[in-house]
Amino acid sequence: METMQLPPQWSTFARQTDWLFYFIYWLSVVLFVGIIGVALYFVWKYRRQPGVKAEPTGHATVLEITWTVSPLALLAFLFHMGFRGYIDMTVAPADAMEIRVRAKKWAWDFEYPNGGHSNVLHVPVNRPVRLTLSSEDVIHSLYIPAFRVKKDAVPGYYTTMWFEATQVGETDLFCAEYCGAAVGTTEVSEGDPPVGREGNRRHVGHFSMITKVRIHTMADYNTFLESILRPPVDPATGREATPEKWGEILYRAQQCNTCHSTDGGAMTGPTWRGLFGRQRQFTDGTSATADANYIRQSILQPNSKVVQGFNGVMPSFAGTLRDNQVDAIIAYIRTLN
Amino acid sequence: MATEVAGAHGHDEPDHLAPYLSPEAGRGIKGWLLTLDHKRIGLMYLVSTLLAFFMGGVFALLVRLELFAPGRTIMSAEYYNRAFTLHGAIMVFLFIIPAVPGALGNFVLPIMLGTKDVAFPRLNLLSFYVYLFGATFALYSIISGSVDTGWTFYTPYSTTSNTSVVSMVLGAFILGFSSILTGLNFIVTIHKLRAPGLHWKRLPLFVWGTYATSIIQVLATPVLAITLLLLAAERTFGLGIFDPALGGDPILFQHFFWFYSHPAVYIMIVPGMAVASELFATFSRRAIFGYFAIAMSSLGLALVGFLVWGHHMYTSGQSEFATTLFAALTMLVAIPSGVKVFNWTATLYKGSIVLTTPMLYALSFLILFTIGGLTGLFVGALSVDIHLHDTYFVVAHFHYVMMGGTVMAFVGGILYWWPKMTGKLYDESLAKKGWFFVFVGFNTTFLIQFIMGSKGMPRRYYDYLPQFETYHKISTVGSWLLLVGFLLTAWALIKSIRSGEKSPPNPWGSAGFEWQGTESPPVMQNFRVTPTITRGPYDYHLCSDEELFDGFPEDAEK
Numbered sequence: 081m082e083t084m085q086l087p088p089q090w091s092t093f094a095r096q097t098d099w100l101f102y103f104i105y106w107l108s109v110v111l112f113v114g115i116i117g118v119a120l121y122f123v124w125k126y127r128r129q130p131g132v133k134a135e136p137t138g139h140a141t142v143l144e145i146t147w148t149v150s151p152l153a154l155l156a157f158l159f160h161m162g163f164r165g166y167i168d169m170t171v172a173p174a175d176a177m178e179i180r181v182r183a184k185k186w187a188w189d190f191e192y193p194n195g196g197h198s199n200v201l202h203v204p205v206n207r208p209v210r211l212t213l214s215s216e217d218v219i220h221s222l223y224i225p226a227f228r229v230k231k232d233a234v235p236g237y238y239t240t241m242w243f244e245a246t247q248v249g250e251t252d253l254f255c256a257e258y259c260g261a262a263v264g265t266t267e268v269s270e271g272d273p274p275v276g277r278e279g280n281r282r283h284v285g286h287f288s289m290i291t292k293v294r295i296h297t298m299a300d301y302n303t304f305l306e307s308i309l310r311p312p313v314d315p316a317t318g319r320e321a322t323p324e325k326w327g328e329i330l331y332r333a334q335q336c337n338t339c340h341s342t343d344g345g346a347m348t349g350p351t352w353r354g355l356f357g358r359q360r361q362f363t364d365g366t367s368a369t370a371d372a373n374y375i376r377q378s379i380l381q382p383n384s385k386v387v388q389g390f391n392g393v394m395p396s397f398a399g400t401l402r403d404n405q406v407d408a409i410i411a412y413i414r415t416l417n
Numbered sequence: 418m419a420t421e422v423a424g425a426h427g428h429d430e431p432d433h434l435a436p437y438l439s440p441e442a443g444r445g446i447k448g449w450l451l452t453l454d455h456k457r458i459g460l461m462y463l464v465s466t467l468l469a470f471f472m473g474g475v476f477a478l479l480v481r482l483e484l485f486a487p488g489r490t491i492m493s494a495e496y497y498n499r500a501f502t503l504h505g506a507i508m509v510f511l512f513i514i515p516a517v518p519g520a521l522g523n524f525v526l527p528i529m530l531g532t533k534d535v536a537f538p539r540l541n542l543l544s545f546y547v548y549l550f551g552a553t554f555a556l557y558s559i560i561s562g563s564v565d566t567g568w569t570f571y572t573p574y575s576t577t578s579n580t581s582v583v584s585m586v587l588g589a590f591i592l593g594f595s596s597i598l599t600g601l602n603f604i605v606t607i608h609k610l611r612a613p614g615l616h617w618k619r620l621p622l623f624v625w626g627t628y629a630t631s632i633i634q635v636l637a638t639p640v641l642a643i644t645l646l647l648l649a650a651e652r653t654f655g656l657g658i659f660d661p662a663l664g665g666d667p668i669l670f671q672h673f674f675w676f677y678s679h680p681a682v683y684i685m686i687v688p689g690m691a692v693a694s695e696l697f698a699t700f701s702r703r704a705i706f707g708y709f710a711i712a713m714s715s716l717g718l719a720l721v722g723f724l725v726w727g728h729h730m731y732t733s734g735q736s737e738f739a740t741t742l743f744a745a746l747t748m749l750v751a752i753p754s755g756v757k758v759f760n761w762t763a764t765l766y767k768g769s770i771v772l773t774t775p776m777l778y779a780l781s782f783l784i785l786f787t788i789g790g791l792t793g794l795f796v797g798a799l800s801v802d803i804h805l806h807d808t809y810f811v812v813a814h815f816h817y818v819m820m821g822g823t824v825m826a827f828v829g830g831i832l833y834w835w836p837k838m839t840g841k842l843y844d845e846s847l848a849k850k851g852w853f854f855v856f857v858g859f860n861t862t863f864l865i866q867f868i869m870g871s872k873g874m875p876r877r878y879y880d881y882l883p884q885f886e887t888y889h890k891i892s893t894v895g896s897w898l899l900l901v902g903f904l905l906t907a908w909a910l911i912k913s914i915r916s917g918e919k920s921p922p923n924p925w926g927s928a929g930f931e932w933q934g935t936e937s938p939p940v941m942q943n944f945r946v947t948p949t950i951t952r953g954p955y956d957y958h959l960c961s962d963e964e965l966f967d968g969f970p971e972d973a974e975k
């Protein structure tokens with residue numbers, strides 16, 4: 081009954097919102113049946129009959145004033161209840177855990193306080209969580225039906241939202257603000273949402289900007305937080321990935337691939353093919369050999385030395401990448417020789 | 418009546434007392450294209466808006482067909498986005514905004530006022546050509562790459578989309594001028610050209626509704642025009658107004674857009690209410706209950722409609738204070754809408770009701786608009802709207818209002834005034850079958866969308882998760898029933914033109930001025946002598962039996 085029309089109630093907001101939903105629902109049913117029932121009864125009762133004329137319309141001022149003014153009370157009540165729920169959703173508790181959300185066409189990136197990232201939203205149960213949203217391109221909107229929350233991610237702004245999950249499990253997260261579609265199709269890879277399929281390829285766009293929310297117990301959540309700073313576990317073997325493999329994963333996950341190629345072609349930044357051990361020339365006239373220390377410095381303080389022929393546009397990854405992650409990337413770059 | 422043979426007139430000089438459709442009233446294609454006659458302009462609007470409805474309908478059917486099965490069904494995601502955008506844009510800008518005022522308003526309003534024409538007949542013709550000009554831009558956009566922004570053109574999506582946004586936006590910009598010209602013309606006509614004896618308290622409710630609509634058109638449309646122009650300028654010259662990458666503010670666009678588009682919702686629905694009032698009166702043979710309240714509630718809607726645009730932006734990140742204020746004001750909109758529903762219901766009480774097809778459409782209007790209005794309470798309540806915003810619940814809500822409301826009233830109005838416009842009767846039983854499919858098809862298509870939306874199905878999705886499949890299937894089947902319904906109705910009209918019986922001047926036995934004072938179809942100048950109005954348009958108790966039953970086929974037999 082509770083969830084006849086609504087998704088399961090998995091956040092502290094759900095009950096309040098649903099109460100109002102069903103209040104309006106039953107109010108509407110009563111009003112609809114009442115008004116339309118009366119109207120249809122009149123249609124039948126006063127159907128045209130030979131020799132019977134319509135009665136002239138009179139005035140019923142009291143009736144008119146009643147039905148103009150009395151709904152006001154009801155409307156004020158509805159506004160009040162909606163407002164209460166809304167204010168609860170607006171003001172996050174001070175001890176809420178922070179997660180940073182970056183939206184872009186057509187994926188979500190969630191960043192946790194320890195600097196780890198994921199594409200699925202992981203949250204602990206029974207603990208308020210505050211999301212700070214931003215967008216890199218167009219407007220998106222983060223929508224979790226089971227929590228009854230939604231907030232736009234607007235480029236050029238930060239927006240915030242919060243919730244407290246009440247149930248361990250997994251539920252859907254959607255993009256609710258239209259954000260276009262990619263041209264053509266791409267390959268299906270593991271973990272892609274089950275939408276937009278055409279044979280063994282898939283269409284990508286607003287409708288596929290879907291992921292999951294995973295709600296853990298606090299203990300499991302801490303394990304999760306640890307895990308995103310360690311090499312991912314290969315489900316087939318049950319073993320952690322090698323540093324080289326992890327480096328390759330980070331190359332994509334941290335978007336180094338948007339500026340660096342691994343096939344020898346120059347993009348915004350120099351290619352990584354054959355980089356390790358090569359002699360580098362810098363814009364300030366100095367030079368150095370690309371060893372592990374140099375690469376580490378290039379990642380953490382990219383503008384201390386700018387390679388000749390390029391601009392100093394690389395963002396610093398200090399604070400984002402941990403030592404073991406930097407090591408993994410270096411290991412990966414070494415494999416490209 | 419119409420047997421008087423038109424007397425001496427020059428070769429090209431139209432005969433002002435000939436039926437307006439006859440060759441004597443203006444010959445050939447030129448007689449139509451250069452006509453200043455409000456009735457002919459009305460018919461040209463009717464044909465063009467129905468074509469637009471057909472085109473928008475084709476896109477709707479394609480959208481629904483794509484959603485019939487999961488995964489790709491008939492088109493790619495890119496084309497789906499174009500299809501729903503064109504559906505929305507055509508239905509809003511080319512169909513529903515101009516339909517009732519342009520087609521029915523142009524035809525009926527001057528006759529109801531007892532005048533020969535609108536105040537500025539040339540401006541009237543101009544507004545039609547401006548409409549066609551704007552439509553050309555829209556069509557050009559469709560063939561030159563089309564648009565995929567949604568009819569809302571939200572920035573920065575619309576400033577970065579590589580589709581043909583500028584021509585569509587210019588099209589909507591130009592169409593806005595057509596809307597303004599029509600509105601202005603009607604306001605002046607209503608103020609200045611009422612027949613002797615037709616004081617404000619005797620104005621038919623259709624005129625009141627059109628008056629309220631015209632005011633909104635004149636006041637709100639310029640804001641849309643400026644917004645769209647800024648958008649086009651931003652795309653063309655890279656001005657940084659809305660795009661944050663250029664230092665602009667994307668939320669500003671939403672404020673501008675909805676400052677027009679919420680009032681525009683009333684440009685769409687108030688004319689529908691206006692038509693429905695006429696239908697209820699005629700087919701109950703009774704004055705509308707609470708005439709004054711209905712008239713004033715239209716003006717009330719026009720006014721309050723300007724103060725609630727922010728209710729489209731609860732999740733956008735606008736300030737909490739603004740959100741609260743808009744939510745409170747939004748609740749007020751329910752009052753005038755409720756008053757109207759109560760009054761229409763009370764009109765039926767002790768009437769003499771006959772279920773002709775137009776009346777069936779009027780009752781459908783009452784039922785569906787009530788659902789549309791009640792579901793407005795859900796999205797008006799702040800916390801509930803956070804959940805429902807941008808889901809199919811909203812899609813269902815606005816279709817109940819726009820299609821269940823305005824389109825039902827529009828079709829009812831076309832059938833109702835058809836004998837006056839064409840001088841022919843249509844086949845009632847065929848039209849009734851059409852109505853049946855439209856009514857059942859509409860509810861099959863859209864009722865289920867409320868459920869799917871409250872369960873969390875977002876709108877503008879090319880595909881869906883498995884739990885939504887059944888709902889989408891049912892909805893798509895409903896769209897086919899709708900198609901059958903509209904095809905039957907169209908056939909009834911075509912058949913009437915080709916072989917319909919000749920209509921008497923007042924086939925419904927209505928007390929309305931447009932039925933009492935003119936022939937079917939009216940002569941070019943509407944009236945042979947300028948009428949003097951001595952009673953109200955709903956004063957059935959003052960009408961003689963002959964006036965009411967004149968030529969009403971069924972009653973004549975009794």
Ligand code: HEM
Nearest residue numbers: 477480501505508513567568812819820824876877878896
């Ligand atoms: C009669 C007048 C109609 C009007 C004024 C109208 C208006 C609209 C509008 C404004 C939209 C929003 C477009 C957008 O999201 O950008 C829309 C969407 C839609 N309409 Fe209609 N519509 C009408 C009839 C129909 C009919 C007859 C059908 C189905 C047979 C239909 C099916 C749809 C669908 C499937 C969507 C897309 C929902 C989504 O993906 O967000 N509409 N309509």
Ligand SMILES: [Cu+2]
Nearest residue numbers: 220255259289
């Ligand atoms: Cu998105």
Ligand SMILES: [Cu+2]
Nearest residue numbers: 679682726729
């Ligand atoms: Cu609105």
